[in-house]
Amino acid sequence: MPIRRSTRRKRVNRGRRRIATIGALALLGAVVYLIWPFWQIAATLGTREVQQPSRLYARATQLRVGSAATTEGISKDLKAAGYQRVTAAELLPGRYRSSPTGFEIYLREFPTAKGWSRPGLLAIRLGRRQVESLAWQGRPTERAILEPPILFTFYGSDLQERRPVDLSALPKHFVDAVLAAEDAGFYSHAGLSLTGMARAAWVNARGGELRQGGSTVTQQLVKNLFLTHERTIVRKVREAVLAILIEWRYEKRTILNAYLNEIYWGKSGRANLMGVGAASWAYFGVSPEALSLCQSAVLAGMIRSPGSYSPTARPQKVLARRNWVLGRMRELKSLDPAEAEAALDEPLCSSPHSVDIQRASYFVDAVRKEAGSRFGVQRLGGAGLALLSTLKLSDQQQADKIVESGLIELESKWERRRRVGQGLQAALVSIDPRSGEILAYIGGRDYAASQFDRAGSALRQAGSAFKPIVYAAAFEDRIVSPASLLEDAPLTVKTGERSWSPSNSDSKFRGWVTARTALESSLNVPTARLALMVGLSRVIEIAKSLGISSPLRPVPALALGAFEVSPIELATAYATFANGGVRPPVHGLSAVLDANGAPLSGRDLPRPRRVLSPQTNYLITSILQGVLERGTGRSARYYGVVDSLAGKTGTSNDRRDSWFAGFSAERITLVWVGYDDSSSSRLSGARAGLPIWSRFTVAVRPAGGFSIARQPRGVVTAVIDPLSGELATDSCPSVLTEVFLEGTVPREICYLHGKWPSVRESDPRWVELKQRRRPWGWVRRIFKKRDRSN
Numbered sequence: 057m058p059i060r061r062s063t064r065r066k067r068v069n070r071g072r073r074r075i076a077t078i079g080a081l082a083l084l085g086a087v088v089y090l091i092w093p094f095w096q097i098a099a100t101l102g103t104r105e106v107q108q109p110s111r112l113y114a115r116a117t118q119l120r121v122g123s124a125a126t127t128e129g130i131s132k133d134l135k136a137a138g139y140q141r142v143t144a145a146e147l148l149p150g151r152y153r154s155s156p157t158g159f160e161i162y163l164r165e166f167p168t169a170k171g172w173s174r175p176g177l178l179a180i181r182l183g184r185r186q187v188e189s190l191a192w193q194g195r196p197t198e199r200a201i202l203e204p205p206i207l208f209t210f211y212g213s214d215l216q217e218r219r220p221v222d223l224s225a226l227p228k229h230f231v232d233a234v235l236a237a238e239d240a241g242f243y244s245h246a247g248l249s250l251t252g253m254a255r256a257a258w259v260n261a262r263g264g265e266l267r268q269g270g271s272t273v274t275q276q277l278v279k280n281l282f283l284t285h286e287r288t289i290v291r292k293v294r295e296a297v298l299a300i301l302i303e304w305r306y307e308k309r310t311i312l313n314a315y316l317n318e319i320y321w322g323k324s325g326r327a328n329l330m331g332v333g334a335a336s337w338a339y340f341g342v343s344p345e346a347l348s349l350c351q352s353a354v355l356a357g358m359i360r361s362p363g364s365y366s367p368t369a370r371p372q373k374v375l376a377r378r379n380w381v382l383g384r385m386r387e388l389k390s391l392d393p394a395e396a397e398a399a400l401d402e403p404l405c406s407s408p409h410s411v412d413i414q415r416a417s418y419f420v421d422a423v424r425k426e427a428g429s430r431f432g433v434q435r436l437g438g439a440g441l442a443l444l445s446t447l448k449l450s451d452q453q454q455a456d457k458i459v460e461s462g463l464i465e466l467e468s469k470w471e472r473r474r475r476v477g478q479g480l481q482a483a484l485v486s487i488d489p490r491s492g493e494i495l496a497y498i499g500g501r502d503y504a505a506s507q508f509d510r511a512g513s514a515l516r517q518a519g520s521a522f523k524p525i526v527y528a529a530a531f532e533d534r535i536v537s538p539a540s541l542l543e544d545a546p547l548t549v550k551t552g553e554r555s556w557s558p559s560n561s562d563s564k565f566r567g568w569v570t571a572r573t574a575l576e577s578s579l580n581v582p583t584a585r586l587a588l589m590v591g592l593s594r595v596i597e598i599a600k601s602l603g604i605s606s607p608l609r610p611v612p613a614l615a616l617g618a619f620e621v622s623p624i625e626l627a628t629a630y631a632t633f634a635n636g637g638v639r640p641p642v643h644g645l646s647a648v649l650d651a652n653g654a655p656l657s658g659r660d661l662p663r664p665r666r667v668l669s670p671q672t673n674y675l676i677t678s679i680l681q682g683v684l685e686r687g688t689g690r691s692a693r694y695y696g697v698v699d700s701l702a703g704k705t706g707t708s709n710d711r712r713d714s715w716f717a718g719f720s721a722e723r724i725t726l727v728w729v730g731y732d733d734s735s736s737s738r739l740s741g742a743r744a745g746l747p748i749w750s751r752f753t754v755a756v757r758p759a760g761g762f763s764i765a766r767q768p769r770g771v772v773t774a775v776i777d778p779l780s781g782e783l784a785t786d787s788c789p790s791v792l793t794e795v796f797l798e799g800t801v802p803r804e805i806c807y808l809h810g811k812w813p814s815v816r817e818s819d820p821r822w823v824e825l826k827q828r829r830r831p832w833g834w835v836r837r838i839f840k841k842r843d844r845s846n
Contacts, residue, residue, distance in 0.1 A: 108218045108440035108651065109211045112420060113167060114449040115493070115646075116204035119180065124759035125187045129450075130159060130180065136205040136449055138341050138409060148346035149175050158182050164343055166203040167442035169647035171655065173201075185759055205449050206413045208420045212438025215326050217411045219333025221344045223313040226332065229349045232390035233356035234316065237381050239273040240388055242312070246303050248272060248296055274299040277315045321355065322362035325412030329362075334411060339367055341409030349395070350405040353381040367406035375404045416452050418499025418509050419445070423644045431648045431658035440651030445644055446493035454755040455484050455496040459727075462748040463501055466729065470738045481732055482748065483511040483623045486725040486756070489631040492640030492661070495723065496752075508732075515606060515620035516728060520578045520688075520741065521706025521715040522599075522617030524676055525629065527575055527583075529590045529598040531672045536589075537800045538572040538675055539781035542582035549588070549612045556612050558584045561707070561740075570781040572794070575679050576687030578705060580616050587615030601667035603628030603639055617708065626717065627726040633676055633702070634719035636765050637668030670768040671797050677702050677764060678795045680719075688742050689716070695750035699762040703749070705741030712736055716745030718753060720762035725749055770798050777806040785809055 117133045119125060131141075134152055139161065142151050152161040158181040165175050178200055179191040190200050209217070223231070235242050271279070278298040302311060320328065321335035329335045332355065336344040340351050347355070357377035358365040367374045382399050385391035391399075414420075423445055427433040433441065463480045471480060479501070486496035499509035508514070530536050544566040548557045558580045565581065574582035587595055592610035599608060606621045608614060624642065632639040641661040648656040668676075680702035683689045688705040703718030712734050717726040729744035731737065737744075753762075767773075773795055777788040782802045784791040787809040 107212060107214075107216070107438040108220070109209050109216070110436040110439045110441040110443065111206050111210070112208040112423060112443045112445055113204040114207050114415075114445060114447050114452075115495075116166075116168070116444075117202040118199070119187055119190060119201065120199045121187055121190055123187050124185060125180075125182060126185055126759075127154065127156060127159075127182060130154075130202070132450065133202050133205075134159075134161065137203045138205070138337070139203075140342060140407075147177065148342075150343045150346050161202070163203060167444060167649050167653070168201065169444060169655065171649065172653040178202075204444070207415045207445060207447060207449070208417070209327070209411065209413050210436035210439075210441075211327060211412075214438070215328055216330045216438075217324065217327035217334040217338070218317070218330045219337060219344075220317050220331065221333040223309060223316065225345050226316070227345070227347055227352065229385075229391070230332070230344070230347050230352035230355070231312070231316075232385055232388075233349075233352040233381055234359065235273070236384040236388050236390060237356040238276070238359055240384075242273050243308055245272060246300060248275070248299060271295075272299065273315050274302055274311055277311060277318060278302065280318050280320070281314075319359055320362060321358060322366055324408075325410055327412040329411070337409060338411045339406060339408060341407050348405065349382075349391075349399050350378070350402050353378045353385075353399065354405065357381045367404065368408055371404050371406070374406075378404065415449070416447060416497060417503035417507075418511060419447055419452070419494070419497035419644060421499075421507070421509055422497065422512050426643065426645050427648060429659070430643075430645065430661075431656050433648065433656070441656075442649040442653075443645060444647045444649075446488075446491075446495065446646055447497065447644065448495045451486060451496040451756050455486065455498050455752055458748055458751045458755065459484055459498050460501055462744075462751065463729070465747075466739065466744055470743060478731060478733070478735070480729060480737075480744075481506075481510055483514065483728045484725065484748070484752065485511050485623055485627040486723060486752070487627055487631045487640075487642055488722065489634035489640055489719065489724050490722070492631065492642040492664075493646070494642065494644045496725075496756075497644070506732075510728065510732075511623045513622065514728075515622055516713045516730060516734075517619065517708035518617035518621050518626055519706040519708035519713055519715060520580075520617060521626060521704055521717055522619075522621075523575060523578065523583050523615070524633065524680060524704055525599045525602060525604075526587045526590065526595055526615050527571065527679065528602075528633075528668055528672060528676050529595050530571070530586050531675045531797070532598065532668055533590060533594065534797065534800065536571050536586065537794075537796050537802075538570065538679055539776050539794050539796070539802060540571050541568045541781050542571055542574050542585055543567070544569050544574070544579055544582045547581050547584060549584075551611060558612075558616060570778060572679050572682060572792075573778065575704075576682045578683075578688045584612055584615045588612065598667070599629070601639070601665075602632045603642070617706065623726055623728045626715070627724060630704075630717040630719055630726060631724045632667060633673060633680070634721060634724045634765075635664070636670050636768075637673030638664045638666045640664050669770075671770040674765065674768055674771050675795055675797070680704055681764065684718070689718070689746055691742060692718070692746060692750045692753075695747055696754040697750050699757070700764060701753070701762055702764060705746060707740040710736035711739055714739045714744035715741045716749045718749050721765050722758065722762055723753075723756070725752060727752075767795070771795055772798055772801060774801045776802065777809060780806045780808045782806045 131154060138150065140151050142153060147153065147160060147162040149162050149164045152159055161178045163175055163178050165172050176193045180187060181189040190197050192200060275295050278295050317331035320330060322329050324338040329338050332344045335355055336342055336347055354367060354374060357380065364370065365374050365377050379400055382391065382396050386393060386396040423443065424436065427443060459482050463482055467480055481500055482498065484496060484498035485494065487494055497511055499511040500506055546565065548555050560580050569579065569582055592614055595614060596608045596610060604621055604625050606625060608619050628642050631642065641664065643661055648658065650656055681700055684692050684701055684703050689703050699720065701718050701720050703716060706715030712730055714729040717724065727745040727749045729739060773793050775784045775791050776782060776794045777784045778790060778792045782804045783806060785806050788806055
């Protein structure tokens with residue numbers, strides 16, 4: 057009996073152990089089944105990629121010893137980039153001190169063509185409107201660059217502004233303020249704080265409002281990253297489980313770093329501010345490394361309810377909340393009582409700075425296309441790219457202001473008869489001809505009203521602005537020289553069953569005129585004759601090589617700009633003239649950095665290509681200088697243009713398009729004015745394009761002034777009579793020093809004012825010569841006929 061009872065007991069115990077084991081395994085499996093998804097979610101914290109917006113930067117200011125610079129100019133550049141001027145305060149990233157003799161600037165990290173720069177101290181000493189010396193981190197240097205301002209921010213669909221920052225870069229008082237406001241026991245709890253929840257409930261009940269929250273920093277991080285914001289028990293349980301798991305997997309430093317970069321801090325414009333980097337910039341215009349105690353307390357107090365504690369919308373409420381945070385820091389002994397008292401006496405600190413930056417919108421659209429074609433970038437929103445542009449922000453701002461005021465003046469002065477709703481439009485393109493970099497770009501007067509880019513996409517008749525291309529072809533082929541005579545008399549050209557008879561803008565004919573006079577005065581008939589002499593196909597060939605890509609057909613009206621081109625195409629052609637006959641690669645992007653700060657490899661820009669000889673190009677430039685001195689552009693002096701620049705007016709049929717393109721060796725700027733529906737106007741290139749160009753040129757004039765390319769070898773000068781085009785005599789009432797290709801200088805003496813004893817001014821043949829302005833060869837033939845008759 058005892059043996060059987062013992063055996064039975066063993067069997068029962070064995071069964072119980074099996075059941076317990078199975079139950080334990082089942083419970084473990086259930087726990088694993090329930091916890092494992094949370095564990096996997098928690099693991100994503102370490103591998104999560106933060107999507108930042110892409111940013112387009114303006115051209116960075118380049119400084120070098122001996123270069124032109126002023127205190128006012130550098131101050132404007134620093135202000136545009138968001139730097140703050142201080143006096144006695146400590147220099148932190150994003151701050152500078154200035155004096156009449158120089159600057160001390162603590163440069164932040166910023167993108168360059170080679171990658172992101174290092175932060176550090178730059179000292180600038182200025183002399184007489186130039187840089188005398190530069191020092192980087194205390195060591196002399198020959199060159200330095202300033203942080204470029206942002207032109208545009210490309211957000212993703214979530215419209216999130218992010219500027220991630222490492223915990224080590226943040227001031228201690230900022231971290232202390234956040235923990236005092238949100239989770240004083242962060243470094244001691246394991247993800248949950250029962251005492252904190254109980255204290256928060258008690259404080260909130262006493263205060264009658266939500267002053268403290270029961271969630272820990274870890275719980276808030278979980279809620280922001282992995283869960284919804286619904287108020288349910290299930291969501292709270294999941295939040296608690298995930299918070300504990302994250303505390304098991306990661307160090308406190310990692311959790312706090314992620315938290316400070318994920319907090320929602322309100323809105324700035326369209327943008328949702330995510331993290332301290334975005335918030336410090338939006339509310340105070342500083343990088344987070346430079347946050348003061350006052351600013352830190354304001355941001356910490358906002359975390360609970362960014363909308364309720366907005367410094368711009370509810371300053372009094374924010375002030376009370378800030379003081380509460382400072383008092384809490386004093387209670388926790390993270391702030392010295394004396395410091396707390398001093399901080400409590402400070403007024404509310406707030407200097408809003410927009411992060412939703414949208415400048416130069418037409419240029420942004422052009423750059424977006426260039427980023428796709430050159431660098432293969434198809435997505436900018438949320439891609440974290442840094443796009444470095446060539447645009448000079450100060451020039452762009454001047455262009456915006458001058459174009460708008462210029463159009464208003466034209467509408468009130470010349471176009472008052474226009475019906476409401478049909479406002480004038482304009483385009484402006486300014487280029488550095490040496491590099492092809494776009495310095496200013498206006499595609500219309502109001503991007504919000506119309507996004508159509510008139511600078512890059514509109515096709516408009518070039519009118520007389522096309523004529524220099526005709527003369528360039530003629531000079532390149534040595535068909536004429538600037539002093540050659542062209543006939544300004546009625547002309548009819550038959551093309552198939554049609555005939556074409558051009559006339560000048562004033563419907564007058566002037567007889568024989570020099571090529572220089574014809575171009576300076578923008579005469580149509582002599583230009584048409586010259587195009588026929590050169591050959592229309594040859595004119596098209598030269599136009600294409602200069603940068604005109606729109607379709608052109610070999611018909612006589614081509615010579616007068618009857619075909620449509622875009623302003624950027626015509627600007628490229630004039631940039632070639634400005635660059636000595638070498639066509640530059642016109643572009644708006646200099647580099648693109650990926651999200652990690654590495655330069656993207658892209659398709660190289662076309663190499664500069666010589667399309668006109670230096671000698672031919674100089675002849676064209678010389679005549680276009682004459683346009684501004686005595687031709688259709690001479691009113692530029694009235695607007696303050698003092699340098700000897702070159703340029704050309706342009707007016708199309710029925711004055712539908714008004715152009716002016718002017719250039720120096722350092723810059724070419726082209727302006728177009730007209731109506732979108734191509735209706736006629738009372739404007740001309742001299743009335744519309746020239747005033748805007750002149751004011752812009754004066755506004756962006758460098759300290760040393762503009763210059764024109766020097767006379768190259770192979771070009772010689774001779775003094776001629778501007779009416780006859782031949783060598784001047786002492787009897788010529790006016791003379792001109794003309795430029796010629798070697799071997800093309802005229803040999804004959806001026807036939808109008810030379811001394812011919814046998815021919816008097818009363819002689820009918822003299823009158824005929826003077827009216828028709830025939831070359832010297834006609835005079836000799838007349839003399840021979842007279843000799844034979846005698």
